[in-house]
Amino acid sequence: MSVLVVGSVALDTVETPAGRVTEAVGGSATYFSLAASLYGPVRLVAVVGDDFPQRGLTMLRERRVDLRGLEIVPGRTFRWVGRYGDDLNSAETLETQLNVFAQFDPKIPADFRDTPVLFLANIDPELQLRVVKEIRGARFTAMDTMNFWIASKRDVVTEVMSSVDVVLVNEAELRQYAQNRNLTAAARQVLDLGPRAVVVKKGEYGCAVYAQDGYFAVPAYPSEQVCDPTGAGDSFAGAFIGSLANSPDWSWRAIRRAVLHGSVVASFTIESFSVDRVVALQPEEVDRRLRELVSFTQIEPEWEKGLIDAHQYTAQARR
């Protein structure tokens, strides 16, 4: 099942305790597409300037990402300059040059309009709304957003949240949106708007899904070599949506499995600067690490009996 993503393609300059990279290929739609393309066909809608390096396009084409919705316009590509300190959970933005992205007006090829699965990466929520209406064939829709839009266009963000099946958001943004520090209470506010699930990304602490169907949480894969967290959230989203698009159904079980795929692919992304690791990623590596993550978080089914036995003492003592 095809996935359509609308988002940014950018050039990132990033400094982390592990080093520095200059004008490397980045952007939410890029990370998303590279991750999602491990699971099925991806259609990308974005804009770049005529300075965007050919190798960026080649890389996406080699992963069979359909680039007919990628507009190349005269001018400079969107650039982001950021820094991570010792706390790799949050980036400090040093500079944002929107360039051609400032006038981004998603041009959706006619035969993209019936794409069954749609991901609205972090762009102006007014554009997100327009795209939701245009992709009439979409049967499953998810979105991301960021602090800037929550602060400046909260009502529009709310409207987008009300029109999608899944909201992906990081914990700081969820708290900001709900104006409530308790994530359970904050997630309930968003769920009450109508989406089926709210996926809360917590960086090194993993991820939690608050859903109409229940609650599910998974710790992050424990990485000893975190190089550059840029793109972790977007590649999480790519693997999450890709896994769902590739699933026989969109059941609660499929959603939970998708969360594990998202966690694992994100754990690879952060092992290198830019998209280097996710570009090279093989499905076998994902499967291997998924099995590891399962062994790190799941207990043998027989254990439940042991739970009850554990309280023999108190029960006896009270008799």
Place this chain on the structure above:
Amino acid sequence: MSVLVVGSVALDTVETPAGRVTEAVGGSATYFSLAASLYGPVRLVAVVGDDFPQRGLTMLRERRVDLRGLEIVPGRTFRWVGRYGDDLNSAETLETQLNVFAQFDPKIPADFRDTPVLFLANIDPELQLRVVKEIRGARFTAMDTMNFWIASKRDVVTEVMSSVDVVLVNEAELRQYAQNRNLTAAARQVLDLGPRAVVVKKGEYGCAVYAQDGYFAVPAYPSEQVCDPTGAGDSFAGAFIGSLANSPDWSWRAIRRAVLHGSVVASFTIESFSVDRVVALQPEEVDRRLRELVSFTQIEPEWEKGLIDAHQYTAQARR
């Protein structure tokens, strides 16, 4: 199997966004004993002043905690004054009055010396070392510590870590001890000292165990009503050790199960000020929440097959 705990019994004055409590019963050994007594007999070694309220002693006796090692000396009981802001993960200490605790010299009744399971709560590591040597019968030993001892007596803390089976520590303290922000790398440093497992407590983000046998992580039970986090770590330790002491073996499976018990009991502790919730806690409530935590974190065993299917696309495309 009996558990012996050496630690503090205190009077806490605590302010949180949910309210304030003055000179309420607290202390690491108190929280530990109340939690561990859900699983089996507990022996407490600590010191209080002659101002310690009778109801504190009654409360412990009603939970069948053996108080023959609790010394009551002339003077004032240890007092702690602290505050939690919106971030309930870390307390700000406003005042510490050691009082009679400053001269704490654990007096261990002769027939406590063969207690099979020993927990060294957060006290001066020199006392911890002395107790380890005195409890010759101990077949399983665990410890906690705090930032103050890591900063002032790091070498002695290291010596205690080298003599126990399990080190329990919160993430900030582990980073401080190892001088490494990456928890995996930091935990390995401690494991290299000899303990079988390092249990890292992360507050609302749950807990992880780095062990010679493997790695296991569990998210926290999602609480919507967090009242007062004081004692969460000590009641985690109490349920963790209690569950192990009550287990037919100390296998890797038993350790992982104990982590779930610790998480659940801690999630109750924080729902009220002081020990109110943990004192009233019934084993049936623990079992019920354990089953919930399982449903929040565990996936049906059949899912593993689905993992592999998820990559049909890429595998086919490469053929």
